[in-house]
Amino acid sequence: xxxxxxxxxxxxxxxxxxxxxxxxxxxxxxxxxxxxxxxxxxxxxxxxxxxxxxxxxxxxxxxxxxxxxxxxxxxxxxxxxxxxxxxxxxxxxxxxxxxxxxxxxxxxxxxxxxxxxxxxxxxxxxxxxxxxxxxxxxxxxxxxxxxxxxxxxxxxxxxxxxxxxxxxxxxxxxxxxxxxxxxxxxxxxxxxxxxxxxxxxxxxxxxxxxxxxxxxxxxxxxxxxxxxxxxxxxxxxxxxxxxxxxxxxxxxxxxxxxxxxxxxxxxxxxxxxxxxxxxxxxxxxxxxxxxxxxxxxxxxxxxxxxxxxxxxxxxxxxxxxxxxxxxxxxxxxxxxxxxxxxxxxxxxxxxxxxxxxxxx
Numbered sequence: 001x002x003x004x005x006x007x008x009x010x011x012x013x014x015x016x017x018x019x020x021x022x023x024x025x026x027x028x029x030x031x032x033x034x035x036x037x038x039x040x041x042x043x044x045x046x047x048x049x050x051x052x053x054x055x056x057x058x059x060x061x062x063x064x065x066x067x068x069x070x071x072x073x074x075x076x077x078x079x080x081x082x083x084x085x086x087x088x089x090x091x092x093x094x095x096x097x098x099x100x101x102x103x104x105x106x107x108x109x110x111x112x113x114x115x116x117x118x119x120x121x122x123x124x125x126x127x128x129x130x131x132x133x134x135x136x137x138x139x140x141x142x143x144x145x146x147x148x149x150x151x152x153x154x155x156x157x158x159x160x161x162x163x164x165x166x167x168x169x170x171x172x173x174x175x176x177x178x179x180x181x182x183x184x185x186x187x188x189x190x191x192x193x194x195x196x197x198x199x200x201x202x203x204x205x206x207x208x209x210x211x212x213x214x215x216x217x218x219x220x221x222x223x224x225x226x227x228x229x230x231x232x233x234x235x236x237x238x239x240x241x242x243x244x245x246x247x248x249x250x251x252x253x254x255x256x257x258x259x260x261x262x263x264x265x266x267x268x269x270x271x272x273x274x275x276x277x278x279x280x281x282x283x284x285x286x287x288x289x290x291x292x293x294x295x296x297x298x299x300x301x302x303x304x305x306x307x308x309x310x311x312x313x314x315x316x317x318x319x320x321x322x323x324x325x326x327x328x329x330x331x332x333x334x335x336x337x338x339x340x341x342x343x344x345x346x347x348x349x350x351x352x353x354x355x356x357x358x359x360x
């Protein structure tokens with residue numbers, strides 16, 4: 001399946017198909033070099049498959065690998081990657097290929113956006129979260145001073161290759177983490193997508209005593225088909241939003257549903273205790289109308305996602321307020337919050353940080 005993102009001169013295609021990873025060489029094209037950027041949490045076999053596909057198409061490669069985790073989405077890692085490109089004498093005709101999750105894509109994309117004022121960037125997302133959300137739309141960034149994505153740039157990829165087969169190695173918790181973003185898109189923009197979460201078992205529970213089960217351990221053909229349907233619908237929602245509002249001056253703010261409170265929770269927990277999607281899940285229900293809140297909570301719980309802070313995790317009201325005030329979406333005194341009163345619709349409301357925290 002090809003999903004085209006139409007942005008004039010910055011248009012690109014998203015390829016969604018099993019085995020797409022093996023096509024990265026023909027997508028990038030001959031006569032250039034690429035830096036494959038990844039982290040040490042991505043299976044070595046996945047990275048090697050990408051490298052082999054590139055080199056078999058006559059493309060020279062080098063690899064930059066950094067430690068897994070949000071802590072690596074920093075200026076130190078960014079500068080080390082820039083030094084790698086510089087030392088390898090990369091030019092403007094060369095490219096960066098991200099093979100990994102959202103941290104890899106954000107960091108690699110920002111490096112590509114700023115090296116020699118911008119070189120080509122290709123994204124091969126390997127997590128559910130990055131496949132349904134962060135790989136699409138051109139947002140690139142690093143974290144700064146304890147706050148997420150504070151310094152970055154809009155830099156659209158030249159292409160995105162989404163291969164559902166790479167999800168099989170993911171822990172179930174990581175897969176659920178990514179599905180929080182897809183559920184978000186259904187809530188605000190696609191009632192049919194939300195109905196899949198309500199009525200289908202998108203992600204079966206882990207077997208008893210197998211908390212570390214992977215997608216391969218719990219998935220059958222039906223599960224993988226459902227995952228592909230969810231990914232395709234979520235991509236389509238995000239594509240439509242990005243085409244209308246590339247730089248987040250209007251409609252694209254709908255993608256922040258659940259994120260205002262979620263990012264505040266994530267920042268207060270040090271960007272590490274809960275996954276990003278889990279924090280977004282915590283931030284969703286408070287932004288829903290009373291008539292749908294129970295349905296949203298039930299859908300999140302079916303995925304095994306938190307709907308409130310876990311037992312024993314405490315965040316002070318003042319700390320949450322301060323984190324919201326540092327959010328990129330904040331104005332002088334208010335934040336444009338996204339509320340959902342009916343499945344498949346949304347509205348924007350300007351709220352103070354204090355009003356937002358009071359909803360939790």
